[in-house]
Amino acid sequence: MSPEELLSIWTELAEAPPTAAGLQRIRLEIDAAADIFACIFWPSRRPGLLIEGEGAHRPAGDRIPACRGVRMVHEILPGTEPRTLLRVMLAEEDVSDIFAVMSADLVAATATQPSAASALRRCIDRLCMWQGLFEKIPAEGLSEEKQRGLLGELLVLETLFLPRMSEIEAVDAWTGPDPAHQDFIRGGLAVEVKTSLAKRHARIQIANEKQLDDRPHEVLLLAFLRLDESATHGDSLPAAVARVRQRLGSAPGATQALDDRLAMSGYLDVHAPRYVRNRWQCSERRYFRVEGDFPRLTEANLPAGVGDIRYSIIADDLGEHEILEDEVSAIVGETDG
Incomplete structure (x- = not known):
């Protein structure tokens, strides 16, 4: 029905x-x-x-x-x-x-x-x-910023997790819609996904002091996707949703789990006609390992009494922490839920 x-x-x-x-x-x-x-x-x-x-x-x-x-x-x-x-x-x-x-x-x-x-x-x-x-969920649907954020998470689900584990395991790893501090958690691995429209000196917005805290995880990665507005070659959010659903096929439980997570993210198919005009092409995908002297604020280095913070870091200044996608793929493939 x-x-x-x-x-x-x-x-x-x-x-x-x-x-x-x-x-x-x-x-x-x-x-x-x-x-x-x-x-x-x-x-x-x-x-x-x-x-x-x-x-x-x-x-x-x-x-x-x-x-x-x-x-x-x-x-x-x-x-x-x-x-x-x-x-x-x-x-x-x-x-x-x-x-x-x-x-x-x-x-x-x-x-x-x-x-x-x-x-x-x-x-x-x-x-x-x-x-x-x-x-x-607003009656009018998601804002453009929310659409881009959700698109980024779906692209990481599609390109990083689905090729390396079963459909239901990949969807279960997507914790972004839940009140988790990272967007993907699988075994000892956590991945936080950020998107930006900026061509240069893109600022990555960090929502709180726990988002880049690697202490609860064996490995914490930051996935950064640069999106370009593109009316001809880009992805709309409904197109990405349809592609992931097709990828899941009839895998037991996976499609329902995906739809539940989409709903928790604020995405409903009834709003899809409002989203199709917004299209973005992923022009750059970079991964950074969050550890050691990675520039961040966490509970461990905040002054006493300070909390509920928001801050930004510059993507172009994270070069020494960048890791290649092949290494990221190997890390994901080795995770044990």
Whole structure:
């Protein structure tokens, strides 16, 4: 069930007159232990989902996650055979595109569960994930700077990790969307990815004092990608996403893991048409080993009481720490997760 299919169903349901039941609904034709309906809720005429199943099932702590622009209601119908209902409905029109993507994800996650109880639990777990995403993802999509940063991480995933390990291992190594301090972590190796549009004296922006701290890792590498705007030969972010998805093919779990990480990065396919006009070509890729006297600020060399810092380093001044891509490839190939 795609977001576009759900939007079409909601449009059709909205054209019907209101009913005494307070909603128009249609059962989604999927083989699932729980009953899953696409709905239009009256009188607000808002689209949403109704997921229900046998038994009284309560979320941990009786807490239903709350997402910006989305209303969620958990209800248990009493009786000799109680039923649990979970209503998820759009509350603010400006997040309707994201809501459609979330709803399609909820349907996919719920439909694979073997019982109504596990389906409802899985749905609530996915809602918890989306709770954070709704706060992170602007309704208009990612800024150009965020697009470039994500493109850089995908290029490193594609060229450095995917050729040297299994698909799921490579995707699992991508920690950039998680609250990790480096973008890739695999065994004792960590790789931080930075991009820049500057032709000369490019400044590499470092977000905090832990980003270039090699102490938790056996090897810490800084990958620097110089991107040039190119309307003809460059990569758009959706093109890079499509290429990596194709590379993963049908590898078990890898495509879903990639899509989860893309969502955590703020990337949704529904925004892809807004991104295709922005294209960049990677004109230079350099790797630096972060150790010893590499220019950086870390917790170890900050004065007492100083923290939460941001600073920059000059890429052209890091020559003595540069290592060749063949050596980088060997390091990645030797990592043991």
